[in-house]
Amino acid sequence: GAGVSQSPRYKVAKRGQDVALxxxxxxGHVSLFWYQQALGQGPEFLTYFxxxxxxxxxxxxxxxxxxxxxxxxxxxxxxxxxxxxDSAVYLCASSPPGQGGFEAFFGQGTRLTxx
Amino acid sequence: xxxVKQSPQSLIVQKGGISxxxxxxxxxxxxxxxxxxxxxxxGPALLIAIRPDVSEKKEGRFTIxxxxxAKQFSLHIMDSQPGDSATYFCAASPNTDKxxxxxxxxxxxxx
Numbered sequence: 001g002a003g004v005s006q007s008p009r010y011k012v013a014k015r016g017q018d019v020a021l022x023x024x025x026x027x028g029h030v031s032l033f034w035y036q037q038a039l040g041q042g043p044e045f046l047t048y049f050x051x052x053x054x055x056x057x058x059x060x061x062x063x064x065x066x067x068x069x070x071x072x073x074x075x076x077x078x079x080x081x082x083x084x085x086d087s088a089v090y091l092c093a094s095s096p097p098g099q100g101g102f103e104a105f106f107g108q109g110t111r112l113t114x115x
Numbered sequence: 116x117x118x119v120k121q122s123p124q125s126l127i128v129q130k131g132g133i134s135x136x137x138x139x140x141x142x143x144x145x146x147x148x149x150x151x152x153x154x155x156x157x158g159p160a161l162l163i164a165i166r167p168d169v170s171e172k173k174e175g176r177f178t179i180x181x182x183x184x185a186k187q188f189s190l191h192i193m194d195s196q197p198g199d200s201a202t203y204f205c206a207a208s209p210n211t212d213k214x215x216x217x218x219x220x221x222x223x224x225x226x
Contacts, residue, residue, distance in 0.1 A: 004158070031212060033212070033213070033214075035214075040219070041218055041219065042121075042204050042206075042216030042217055042218050042219050043159065043204070043214075043216050044216070045213040045214065045215070048212050048213060050212075055212070056212065056213065059213070091158050091159070093158070102147055102149070102164070102208065103161060103164075104161070104214065105161075106151075106158030106159050106160065107158050108156065108157055108158050109158055
């Protein structure tokens with residue numbers, strides 16, 4: 001595909017359930033980012049990968065949040081024991097070599113609703 | 116702690132008018148300032164960006180003005196069109212790989 005692909009587009013989870021959100025970055029992009037966007041707010045940084053290495057996870061709000069990118073391509077954001085405050089759009093972005101976060105291309109996001 | 120403050124929260128402009136959105140930052144380590152455009156149900160898309168070594172950058176109808184001493188930067192959309200109606204986010208990067216976003220401005224351009 002031409003752009004960053006995220007799945008599922010929508011996810012409804014019962015409180016306490018575990019969820020896994022997938023991101024397929026643009027082919028050849030070594031940097032991958034996860035952001036959380038609450039309703040009516042700007043995206044907030046969660047974590048950053050360069051290839052398979054997670055270089056920054058300072059934005060993950062709790063130890064219930066876990067991200068991985070084992071082969072340096074597809075990434076998964078996992079949220080354990082979901083809470084209502086986890087309801088948000090989760091955005092994935094990737095950027096080409098040498099750009100870091102500067103020229104980041106975003107996917108359409110996964111809207112997570114915890115009920 | 117909000118590191119990038121954006122205003123106004125919403126903006127209504129008539130077609131052909133100028134839309135102006137302002138942002139202010141606190142961290143002098145920021146060295147990259149992009150603007151993103153987001154349509155409903157879509158991810159943000161990079162519109163235009165500037166580094167602090169220049170005071171202005173223009174791309175088509177979009178211009179960033181940057182005031183390093185005041186720690187402020189703004190987006191000007193000339194000849195605003197209904198298709199420009201979207202939410203605009205300023206952002207800043209502290210020479211690392213994360214972007215710190217403002218809270219967004221919802222722009223509506225009426226014909």
